[in-house]
Amino acid sequence: ETGVTQTPRHLVMGMTNKKSLKCEQHLGHNAMYWYKQSAKKPLELMFVYNFKEQTENNSVPSRFSPECPNSSHLFLHLHTLQPEDSALYLCASSQEDGGSYEQYFGPGTRLTVT
Amino acid sequence: GQNIDQPTEMTATEGAIVQINCTYQTSGFNGLFWYQQHAGEAPTFLSYNVLDGLEEKGRFSSFLSRSKGYSYLLLKELQMKDSASYLCAVTDSNYQLIWGAGTKLIIKP
Numbered sequence: 001e002t003g004v005t006q007t008p009r010h011l012v013m014g015m016t017n018k019k020s021l022k023c024e025q026h027l028g029h030n031a032m033y034w035y036k037q038s039a040k041k042p043l044e045l046m047f048v049y050n051f052k053e054q055t056e057n058n059s060v061p062s063r064f065s066p067e068c069p070n071s072s073h074l075f076l077h078l079h080t081l082q083p084e085d086s087a088l089y090l091c092a093s094s095q096e097d098g099g100s101y102e103q104y105f106g107p108g109t110r111l112t113v114t
Numbered sequence: 115g116q117n118i119d120q121p122t123e124m125t126a127t128e129g130a131i132v133q134i135n136c137t138y139q140t141s142g143f144n145g146l147f148w149y150q151q152h153a154g155e156a157p158t159f160l161s162y163n164v165l166d167g168l169e170e171k172g173r174f175s176s177f178l179s180r181s182k183g184y185s186y187l188l189l190k191e192l193q194m195k196d197s198a199s200y201l202c203a204v205t206d207s208n209y210q211l212i213w214g215a216g217t218k219l220i221i222k223p
Contacts, residue, residue, distance in 0.1 A: 004156070042118065043157075043201070043213040090156065102147065103211070105156035 002026055004106035006091050012112045013081065021076040021109050023091030031096040032074040033103065034066060037088040049074060050096055081113045116140045118214035120202050125220045126192055134187045134200050134217045142207020148176050148187045149201040151216065157201055160187070189219075197221045 004025045013019050025032060034046040046060045049068040063085075065077040074091055088110050092103040119137045126132040138146070145164040149157040163169055163178035163185060175188040189196055202214040 040122065040215055042215045043203075045211070099144070099209070102159040102162060105158070107156045110154075 004091060004093055004104050006089075006106035006109055008109060009107060010110045010112075012114060013078070014114055015081060015083075017081075018077070018079040020078065021089055021091075021111075023074040023076075023106055025072055025074075025091075025093035025104070025106075027093055027095075027104060029093040029095045029104070030071055031094050032068060032071070033092040033094075034074065034076050035090040035092065037090055037108070043090070047076075078111075081111075083113050086111055086113045116206060116212045118202055118204060118212055120200075120214045120217045122215070123218045123220065125222060126189075128192055128194060128221055128223050130192050131188065131190050132192060132219065134189075134202075134219065136185045136187070136202035136214060138183050138185075138202070138204045138212070138214075140183075140204050140206045140212055143180060144205040144207065144209055146176075146178055146185050146205075147201075147203045147211070148185075149203065150198050151201060152198045160200075192221050194221050194223070 007022045031050045033048050036044040036046055047066040048055050063080050067075040088108045090108045091106040094101045094103045117139045147162050148160040150160050151157040161176035163176050166178055166180055168175055168177045173190045178185045199216040199218045201216045203211045205211055
């Protein structure tokens with residue numbers, strides 16, 4: 001595997017379900033991100049992990065719970081979601097050394113909440 | 115507040131040239147990125163500008179004017195595969211990436 005991978009690619013879940021999204025980066029980067037992408041809206045940064053420590057949580061509802069067990073893996077645990085949470089969830093990674101660096105994105109998980 | 119503006123959609127003809135504009139108002143500036151995103155796929159990096167001027171990379175060029183809070187992405191010799199969304203993003207004074215909503219580019223034969 002190369003780059004950033006995400007599983008599953010598609011997920012349909014009911015509002016009472018619990019599911020998890022998985023992201024893995026094979027680039028040796030030290031920072032990982034979760035984004036939400038809705039149609040015709042800017043990418044919304046949800047969480048940032050730098051060296052496995054969460055450094056950003058942009059007022060995301062508690063029904064989204066991130067987990068970063070090591071610098072290569074990132075999870076997003078989902079529970080009691082709402083229909084408006086349906087979106088494309090993108091994971092990204094970068095090498096953060098105090099400057100501006102390009103982010104490498106995974107293909108995303110298309111989430112539908114019914 | 116912080117804001118990135120870019121047109122929602124543009125249409126161009128195969129073989130032609132198209133310019134996609136991006137204006138920004140952010141708290142500080144540490145660089146501007148352009149990404150390409152095909153439908154159903156991940157965004158991929160195209161260019162990065164931190165100093166004023168034009169950066170050329172094959173058929174794609176990106177221009178930056180920091181004093182005007184303005185950038186554009188220029189695509190030459192358009193091909194059908196260039197049909198995609200083009201995302202403008204600015205790194206602010208805290209090195210946070212602020213994203214535009216993207217410009218959907220439609221290429222017609």
